[in-house]
Amino acid sequence: MPRSHAAVIDKVLLIAHVLGASVWIGGHVVLLAVVIPQARGQGDVTPVRNFERSFGRIGLAALAVQVVTGPILASRWIGGWPSIFTTPTHPAHLVLAKVALLIAIVVLATHATHRLLPKLSMATLGRFTRHAWLVTLLSVALAIAGVSIRTGWLL
């Protein structure tokens, strides 16, 4: 039956979206709570470099999953992308907020990859850490906005 077929696809997309969010945010928590303190403890940025080399690809794959599944899920809530500006519903506001947050994250991630990481040293580790905190907080905001689409505002 086509109806239940669509429901299964929606569910698979949502599961992929939640798994992508878990990997993306989880990786950043490990970076902040384990890898950066380890680098500080030994006075050497090698653990950060190794982590970025190994997690970098997985993290980017997880972010790609969000970029693909998010807009498809969003089109179910806003009834087609053109109406996002013409029909200011609660889901439309949150989807717009998510798009803005995603753009900010992509800008920050590009800056980290091309500017911060190649010159990373103990002297610049503080700057890199503030950057990682910002990306993590923006990502948590994306998760809260995502949950709020279905459940309404948090408070």
Ligand code: HEM
């Ligand atoms: C790092 C990026 C992202 C993270 C961490 C993230 C996280 C989440 C989380 C945790 C949920 C809650 C799922 C649930 O309630 O079961 C969610 C839902 C949602 N997200 Fe994202 N998301 C991201 C990117 C995006 C993007 C780029 C879009 C599209 C513009 C998007 C659109 C949605 C929509 C429409 C929902 C509601 C799905 C539903 O309940 O049917 N997300 N997101």
